[in-house]
Amino acid sequence: GRGGVIFGALEQLTGSSADLFHLAGRLANSDGLKPKLFQACGTEDFLYRDNVRLRDHIQALGLALTYEEHPGTHNWAYWDQTIQHVLRWLPL
Numbered sequence: 698g699r700g701g702v703i704f705g706a707l708e709q710l711t712g713s714s715a716d717l718f719h720l721a722g723r724l725a726n727s728d729g730l731k732p733k734l735f736q737a738c739g740t741e742d743f744l745y746r747d748n749v750r751l752r753d754h755i756q757a758l759g760l761a762l763t764y765e766e767h768p769g770t771h772n773w774a775y776w777d778q779t780i781q782h783v784l785r786w787l788p789l
Contacts, residue, residue, distance in 0.1 A: 718754055725758035733761040735786055737779045739769030 712719050724731060734755060738748035745766075755762045763786055769775035 717751055721751070721755050721758055721760060725760055731760060733763070735763045735765075735783055737765040737767070737782065739771065739775045740766050741769060742771045742775075744771060 710716055714720070736748065736752055736755070738745055742748070748766075752762065752764045756764075765779070765782060767775075767779070769778070
C-alpha cells in the first residue's frame with residue numbers, strides 16, 4: 698500500500714514515531730500542557746475511514762480535537778480549501 702512507500706514496512710509502523718494512534722496515546726498519558734489538535738478529511742478520501750478511526754481514538758483519549766469533514770478527495774483542491782479553516786482556527 699501507500700504506507701509502505703512513505704513510512705517503510707507496515708510491520709514496523711505500529712508503535713513508531715509515524716503511528717498516530719500510538720502518539721495520541723503517549724500524548725494523552727503525558728504530564729503537562731497538551732496541544733489542541735485539528736483534523737480534517739474529505740468524505741470521498743481513500744483515507745476517510747482511517748481518519749474517522751483516528752478521530753474516535755483521539756476523542757476517547759480526551760484530547761482537545763477540532764474535527765472537520767467536507768465533500769472532497771485526497772487532493773490539492775480539498776487541501777487548498779481546508780487550509781483556510783485551519784488558519785482561522787489557529788490562535789494567531
